[in-house]
Amino acid sequence: MKPRRKIVVVLKGYPRLSETFIAQELLGLERAGIELVIVALRRPTDAKRHPVHDEIKAAVHYLPEYLHEEPLRVLRSVLICLPRPDFRRALGALIADLRRDPTRNRIRRFGQALVLAVEWPDGAGWLHAHFxxxxxxxxxxTSLLRGQPWTCSAHAKDIWTSADWDLADKLGSARWMVTCTKTGFDHLKSLANGSSRVHLSxxxxxxxxxxxxxxxxxxxxxxxxxxxxVILSVGRAVExxxxxxxxxxxxxxxxxLAWRFEHIGGGDQLDRLKALAEKLGxxxxxxxxxxxxxxxxxQLYRRADIFALACRIAADGDRDGLPNVLVEAASQRLICVSTNVSGVPExxxxxETGLLVPPDDPAALARALERAIRDPALRTRLGNAAEQHVREHFDHMSSIGQLKDLFEQEWQAAR
Incomplete structure (x- = not known):
């Protein structure tokens, strides 16, 4: 029997301005001949959307963000799933998770899974999670409730703020997991005991x-x-x-020294940063x-002279993987000044292709910025080298091809 090649992709929210890399991956998979259905845990909150979102053909379904907001939908799903043979196995996984993480969030995720299991898109045969x-x-x-195989794309915050036991359980349950930085890959590989089910992409x-x-x-x-x-930065105002x-x-x-700084992005710390800029004069x-x-x-990348991003490790362990905005800026021959955190040195x-300093070091960052401001020839040389590196090694079609091959291998094995 030929396996069904429609994939249900589970996202936290959709569409999101800050997750362009996910949207371009979804579009790439569609263009590679894979049918997708997008399932989001949250509705969009951004006032704008990228053009790529309008090109994606996949149907979009939204689960209840909070269970109490749609009680009848949740209750119906519970009643339908309760007599199913796989319900006990899924409930057992929830109970085991609650013993280690007794939070309402766990119950909410289980309730959302019940709704997805009941409102399963027609013809779908695979589950893939982003994050x-x-x-x-x-x-x-949902995989446990329906007996459907699942896979996952891990990125940054989801790796570094999740408990090791939680990641290990998911690695043991998923068919495979991909991640986008060598540091994340090494961490997941260690939790999977060196298993070949972890891939760098x-x-x-x-x-x-x-x-x-x-x-x-x-x-x-x-x-x-x-x-x-002109010094430009793109990113949410978060720690x-x-x-x-x-x-x-x-x-x-x-x-x-004559300079101007431009920031693009929202974020819950924006007002605090504006106050800090005022305080600093x-x-x-x-x-x-x-x-x-x-x-x-x-257009702002092309008008700027320098791109700056001071990536750091937050108090809760959260950090960037490889910020897509650095790749974008480098693709426009824009010199990038950043920190040697996580995947940035990759x-x-x-x-050679940018200027890197340690995180949380304003003095070192100031020296790097001053060097770039005073030396336009350096900006040109490093910007050109960065663009060449991006165009040779960071074409997203390589990742699309790798993901398609991983899905194809699973489908071939299931025949």
């Missing part, structure tokens, strides 16, 4: 959307107040992005642009 925390929990419970960039920048950048060196060097460190570094730059040089669509961000090599 190894809550989406993978819903996916694993850089999600890369859709280079058709980020074509070669044929323009030129002026050789400003920070000496003329009327020609400031792991290190914007507090970046603002402190900007405040340490020599007062006679640099608010007149800072522009807060909020969340923008992809085509608007691309893209940037200090002095």
């Amino acid at each position: 190894a925390h809550t989406p993978a929990s819903v996916t694993r419970y 850089y999600h890369g960039l859709d280079l058709a959307r980020f074509g070669n920048f044929e323009g030129w950048r002026a050789a400003h060196d920070g000496s003329a107040p009327e020609e400031p060097v 792991k992005k290190g914007y507090g460190t970046l603002l402190q570094a900007l405040a340490l730059l020599p007062r006679d 640099i608010s007149a040089r800072v522009s807060w642009k909020g969340a923008l669509a992809q085509e608007e961000v691309l 893209l940037l090599t200090d002095g």
Whole structure:
């Protein structure tokens, strides 16, 4: 019997401006001939959406974000699943999880899985989760409820803020798991006891959307107040992005150096960062642009002189994997100044394709920024090298091909 090749993809929220890499992967899989159904745990909250979302053909279904908001839908799912033979096995997994993590969140994920198991898309035969925390929990419970195989794409926060026992259980249950940085791969591999079910797959960039920048950048060196060097950053205002460190570094730059900082993104710490810029006396040089669509961000990459992102490890262990915005900026010949955290050194090599400093070190970051501001030739050299590296090693079609091959291997084995 030929296995059904329609995949249910479980996401935390959809669509999201901050998860372009997921959207481009979904579109790539569709174009590779795989039929998808998107199931999201949350409805969209962003006012804008990227063009790639409009190109994805997959139907989108939303589970109850909170069980009490749709009690009849949840109750119906419980009553239908209760007599099924797989219900006990799934319930046993929930009880085991609750013993180690007695939270309402666990019960909510089980309830969402019950709804998905009952409202199963017609013709679907596979489950795939994006992120190894809550989406993978819903996916694993649904897999147990329906006897469907499942797989997972792990990224950053989901790896580093999840308990090792939770990740190990999911690795033992999933057919395979892919992740997008060597540091994440090594961690998951250790939890899977070296199992070959863990794969490294850089999600890369859709280079058709980020074509070669044929323009030129002026050789400003920070000496003329009327020609400031533009420093750009794209990212949510959250702890792991290190914007507090970046603002402190900007405040340490020599007062006679001409620069302007532009930030793109939302985030719950935005007001705090604006207050910090005011306190540091640099608010007149800072522009807060909020969340923008992809085509608007691309134009700002091309107008900027430097891209900066001060990635760090947050107090709860959360950190970036390999921020897609660094890959995007590098694709536009834009010199990147960042930190040697997590997967960033897998893209940037200090002095060759970018400038890297330790995290949480405003003085070191300020020195790197000043060096880049004063030396336009350095910006050109490192920006060109970074673009070449991205176009040779970070084409997202490589990742799409790898994922398609992994799914094909499973389907061939099931025949």
